Amino acid sequence: MKKLVLARAPGMTASIYLVCAAGTGLSLAADPATGPHGAMPIAAQEQRLDKLITRYATPPAGIDPVAWASIYMMSGNEMTADRIALGRKLYFDTRLSKDGTLACATCHDVSRGFSDHRSVSEGIGDHLGKRSAPTTMNAALMQSQFWDGRAPSLEEQAKLPILNPIEMGHPDAASAMASVNTDPAYQAMFQKAYGRAPNYDDLGRAIASFERTLIFLDAPFDRYAAGDLKAMSPAAQRGLDLFNNKARCVSCHMINSSNPLGTDNLFHNIGVSARTKNFEALAGQAISVLSKNNDPKELDKLAIETDMSELGRFLVTKNRGDIGAFKTEQVRNVGVTGPYMHDGSLKTLWDVLDHYNKGGETNTYLDGGIEPLNLSENEIDDVVAFLFALTDTRFATQNEAAFREQQGLAAKNRPLRDNALAHREMLPFEQRVMGPAGLK
Amino acid sequence: MSDNTKIPHIKSVETRHLEERESMFRSLQNLDRRSFLKVSTGAAAAALAAGASNHFHSFLPVNVAYAAEGPAGQGFSFAYISDSHLYAKKTNERFVRQLLRAVDDINKIDPQPDFVFYGGDLAQLGRKEELDLGAQILKSVKAPLHMMVGEHDWYFDMGQHWNELFGPQTYSFDHKGVHFVVLMSVQEKDFWTARGMSPAERMHTVAGLDNAVQSAFEVGAPQREWLRKDLEKVPTSTPLIVFSHSPLYKLYRPWNFWTDDAEDVQAILQRFERVTVLHGHTHQVLTNRIGNIQFHGMLSTAWPWPYAPQGLPSLTVQMNRPNPFDPNDGLGDGTINVHPDGLVDMLYNLWNRNPMQVKASYLSSGGKSDAPVAPTLASY
Numbered sequence: 001m002k003k004l005v006l007a008r009a010p011g012m013t014a015s016i017y018l019v020c021a022a023g024t025g026l027s028l029a030a031d032p033a034t035g036p037h038g039a040m041p042i043a044a045q046e047q048r049l050d051k052l053i054t055r056y057a058t059p060p061a062g063i064d065p066v067a068w069a070s071i072y073m074m075s076g077n078e079m080t081a082d083r084i085a086l087g088r089k090l091y092f093d094t095r096l097s098k099d100g101t102l103a104c105a106t107c108h109d110v111s112r113g114f115s116d117h118r119s120v121s122e123g124i125g126d127h128l129g130k131r132s133a134p135t136t137m138n139a140a141l142m143q144s145q146f147w148d149g150r151a152p153s154l155e156e157q158a159k160l161p162i163l164n165p166i167e168m169g170h171p172d173a174a175s176a177m178a179s180v181n182t183d184p185a186y187q188a189m190f191q192k193a194y195g196r197a198p199n200y201d202d203l204g205r206a207i208a209s210f211e212r213t214l215i216f217l218d219a220p221f222d223r224y225a226a227g228d229l230k231a232m233s234p235a236a237q238r239g240l241d242l243f244n245n246k247a248r249c250v251s252c253h254m255i256n257s258s259n260p261l262g263t264d265n266l267f268h269n270i271g272v273s274a275r276t277k278n279f280e281a282l283a284g285q286a287i288s289v290l291s292k293n294n295d296p297k298e299l300d301k302l303a304i305e306t307d308m309s310e311l312g313r314f315l316v317t318k319n320r321g322d323i324g325a326f327k328t329e330q331v332r333n334v335g336v337t338g339p340y341m342h343d344g345s346l347k348t349l350w351d352v353l354d355h356y357n358k359g360g361e362t363n364t365y366l367d368g369g370i371e372p373l374n375l376s377e378n379e380i381d382d383v384v385a386f387l388f389a390l391t392d393t394r395f396a397t398q399n400e401a402a403f404r405e406q407q408g409l410a411a412k413n414r415p416l417r418d419n420a421l422a423h424r425e426m427l428p429f430e431q432r433v434m435g436p437a438g439l440k
Numbered sequence: 441m442s443d444n445t446k447i448p449h450i451k452s453v454e455t456r457h458l459e460e461r462e463s464m465f466r467s468l469q470n471l472d473r474r475s476f477l478k479v480s481t482g483a484a485a486a487a488l489a490a491g492a493s494n495h496f497h498s499f500l501p502v503n504v505a506y507a508a509e510g511p512a513g514q515g516f517s518f519a520y521i522s523d524s525h526l527y528a529k530k531t532n533e534r535f536v537r538q539l540l541r542a543v544d545d546i547n548k549i550d551p552q553p554d555f556v557f558y559g560g561d562l563a564q565l566g567r568k569e570e571l572d573l574g575a576q577i578l579k580s581v582k583a584p585l586h587m588m589v590g591e592h593d594w595y596f597d598m599g600q601h602w603n604e605l606f607g608p609q610t611y612s613f614d615h616k617g618v619h620f621v622v623l624m625s626v627q628e629k630d631f632w633t634a635r636g637m638s639p640a641e642r643m644h645t646v647a648g649l650d651n652a653v654q655s656a657f658e659v660g661a662p663q664r665e666w667l668r669k670d671l672e673k674v675p676t677s678t679p680l681i682v683f684s685h686s687p688l689y690k691l692y693r694p695w696n697f698w699t700d701d702a703e704d705v706q707a708i709l710q711r712f713e714r715v716t717v718l719h720g721h722t723h724q725v726l727t728n729r730i731g732n733i734q735f736h737g738m739l740s741t742a743w744p745w746p747y748a749p750q751g752l753p754s755l756t757v758q759m760n761r762p763n764p765f766d767p768n769d770g771l772g773d774g775t776i777n778v779h780p781d782g783l784v785d786m787l788y789n790l791w792n793r794n795p796m797q798v799k800a801s802y803l804s805s806g807g808k809s810d811a812p813v814a815p816t817l818a819s820y
Binding site for chain 1: 533534536537540576577767768793794795
């Protein structure tokens with residue numbers, strides 16, 4: 001038998017199956033989108049959600065109740081049916097955008113992996129943002145929100161895109177609340193949920209409550225880990241072994257019963273920015289500004305005027321170790337939440353594996369744990385097979401379609417494949433120092 | 441629902457960012473964007489003109505006070521790389537990559553340092569292919585290079601190939617008013633002949649840090665005599681910077697963080713007014729002062745050592761505990777800013793960490809002022 005790193009308490013296994021039984025076997029192939037900004041129309045999304053989650057459990061299925069209460073719940077915002085109902089209405093309400101074309105569900109679309117299947121998101125006036133929309137599935141289990149972790153909770157996160165000028169575009173909280181309050185139903189719903197008149201902080205709390213119901217942790221992998229050895233294909237089983245050993249994924253994407261998402265919740269520079277932007281010049285400029293004037297405001301000014309959002313976590317912490325570092329994303333449901341990386345620059349999981357196999361993109365601030373992996377083509381296929389086995393069974397059809405689509409793309413083009421680097425014939429930094437020929 | 445369930449108010453970074461942005465735009469409302477940029481560029485140019493050197497590694501304003509020239513010289517900076525412990529590339533490509541990373545780092549410093557010093561232990565087992573590989577990589581260092589030998593370079597062929605590549609292991613030179621001395625401080629008494637050891641066995645014994653067979657490191661009487669002679673004609677007011685691979689004091693014998701005749705060497709150096717000793721071997725931020733001699737350890741590019749269980753100098757502010765998931769954590773290179781008076785500020789360029797600066801004034805004041813900022817030891 002294969003090595004199993006994951007053990008699940010018997011009680012947890014039981015609770016998973018309770019709720020998931022209803023969802024298994026639903027057909028969820030991606031539909032042609034017809035709503036604004038490419039999203040599925042809101043009413044259709046709501047119907048689909050009703051099929052995905054047939055009842056709201058607190059804690060959600062698959063989560064240990066003690067961990068839920070102590071780690072994942074924001075104190076003062078305990079989940080109640082009223083709060084979830086209010087949050088759900090808000091999540092699907094396009095009034096939260098200035099021009100009425102976007103709801104949360106536009107970029108976190110039920111039919112598109114609770115994301116938008118785009119490299120970067122489109123806001124009001126067709127403005128394009130700089131980062132890829134992370135899925136809201138399981139977001140409740142992340143220790144911080146946004147790619148740079150700048151929001152400490154879902155409550156704080158939910159309030160920010162509404163006021164972002166190129167996302168939902170309300171100039172301030174008052175404007176957003178005025179817009180929401182045109183629907184008289186909200187008065188009663190806010191009152192029932194929080195015992196007071198509608199206000200912006202409670203709006204954030206309610207959306208967070210709803211998002212905490214979006215838990216999707218019933219993948220073939222979980223069934224395999226619970227003892228069903230046929231739940232994953234032999235390729236995916238070999239992929240799990242590689243994930244935990246040679247491919248070194250587990251160093252950052254640790255996945256186990258107490259940490260089910262497969263993220264260390266930390267921030268790493270893996271070089272994605274270094275490939276597409278003049279990243280090191282930006283970093284040098286940022287350090288230069290700070291070395292002359294250790295005032296964070298100076299950097300914020302540059303962040304507004306330039307591409308400095310590519311500096312990632314550094315803009316939050318000002319720690320040099322965080323230059324170009326972005327949050328380790330969850331590996332759950334990764335098959336249906338592409339494209340990948342903070343800028344959505346990688347189309348397939350084969351591209352993702354190629355990126356890691358060659359040791360990321362070399363740059364001065366590269367995380368020291370990112371090293372060439374020397375994976376063979378077969379090994380890459382196995383890891384990809386395992387990654388697709390991390391998608392909740394409720395998305396089985398969509399997952400299968402995504403696999404075939406990515407397989408087709410990868411067969412045509414593997415833009416990041418670099419065998420010399422992957423197999424350590426050429427080392428990271430070698431050409432930068434020794435020139436194109438490298439070491440003798 | 442009652443109000444006592446209020447969430448403690450957290451002002452997110454983005455909220456603060458937006459507030460700051462708003463206030464900035466308010467203050468700049470009379471400037472259009474073009475004039476705003478002109479103002480910013482003008483301010484940067486003014487800062488440069490005022491003598492603030494833009495230091496690639498540091499967030500701290502690194503003001504090498506060029507204006508206030510001391511009696512000895514004008515102040516300058518040099519960089520270091522140390523303890524790369526190279527095996528052949530096929531055996532261990534990680535250490536090769538890390539030396540390449542250090543060279544890449546140092547070559548990017550703007551402006552370039554006056555020279556780069558290599559702190560010893562270029563090779564792991566003193567083999568020709570290891571030293572040749574190191575020499576090939578170090579040829580790409582843009583600034584002039586000065587070399588020091590370590591025990592890992594020496595005990596396979598007793599320094600023969602190292603000497604062929606890099607010249608004598610003991611030498612001195614003068615640069616901008618400072619007298620530099622490079623010592624070979626890792627001499628061992630002959631433990632191998634009586635035991636009939638092969639060169640490889642001798643090398644492996646020395647490379648094994650913690651064993652009872654090898655002897656303690658020393659500078660040795662002949663080299664001490666050379667040092668005495670070299671310094672004879674140097675006035676005591678001349679600043680002295682001495683390089684030794686092992687620390688020139690006694691820290692922890694079981695790991696050979698130790699030089700057995702350290703007191704004799706210190707006695708030769710004591711008559712100088714300003715003496716700094718820079719050493720490799722310990723692979724960590726290490727700070728000490730004995731009398732008027734200031735000691736600094738250099739970082740390794742191969743692996744960090746833990747701190748010795750006893751004998752740690754009280755002036756040492758420890759670097760971070762390396763994250764075991766990051767094989768480059770606790771590693772790095774650095775620059776040394778030499779003041780016009782000849783004393784030095786050490787800048788430890790820890791990869792993926794904030795740099796640590798250990799200033800001369802911290803050591804001169806016996807730790808009373810300018811203490812280095814201790815790293816935050818965030819849990820993993």
